[in-house]
Amino acid sequence: MHPLALELLRCSNYPTDGLRSKDWAEFAEPGAPRMDFVFTVCDRVAAEVCPIWPGHPMTAHLGVADSATVEGDEVIRLTAFRTALRKLDEIGRTTPGGA
Numbered sequence: 001m002h003p004l005a006l007e008l009l010r011c012s013n014y015p016t017d018g019l020r021s022k023d024w025a026e027f028a029e030p031g032a033p034r035m036d037f038v039f040t041v042c043d044r045v046a047a048e049v050c051p052i053w054p055g056h057p058m059t060a061h062l063g064v065a066d067s068a069t070v071e072g073d074e075v076i077r078l079t080a081f082r083t084a085l086r087k088l089d090e091i092g093r094t095t096p097g098g099a
Contacts, residue, residue, distance in 0.1 A: 001019055001020055001021055002067075002068045002081075004067075004074075004077055004078055004081050005067070005068075005081055006019065007078075008078065008081045008082060008085055009085075012085065024050075024051050025051075027053065027054065028051065028053075028054055032054065034054075034055055035053060035054075035055065035057045036057050036058065037057050037058045037059070037060070038050075038053055038057050038058070038059045038060075039059075039060055039061075039062055039091075040059070040060075040061045040062070041061075041062050041063075041064045041088065062088075062091055064084050064087050064088060065080070065083070065084065067080035067081040067083070067084045
């Protein structure tokens with residue numbers, strides 16, 4: 001995970017223990033968690049071919065700019081991560097079963 005993402009999550013009182021980036025293939029392995037719904041979020045992922053997920057969960061793409069690609073000083077990059085977190089938080093609060 002990007003260090004600024006972890007810093008922002010910690011500062012926003014989200015638990016971060018054990019968080020890490022995962023490859024899609026990890027979810028196709030035996031014993032992988034069953035998923036009912038898969039969200040992809042980065043804008044660049046929208047152009048990629050998504051795998052066929054085990055169990056065929058519902059899928060949706062939510063366009064959120066990839067804050068890891070933003071260039072500039074730490075304030076500019078942290079602002080990009082804050083914007084992404086705010087958008088994801090809004091989506092989570094308005095999605096059925098969300099927080």
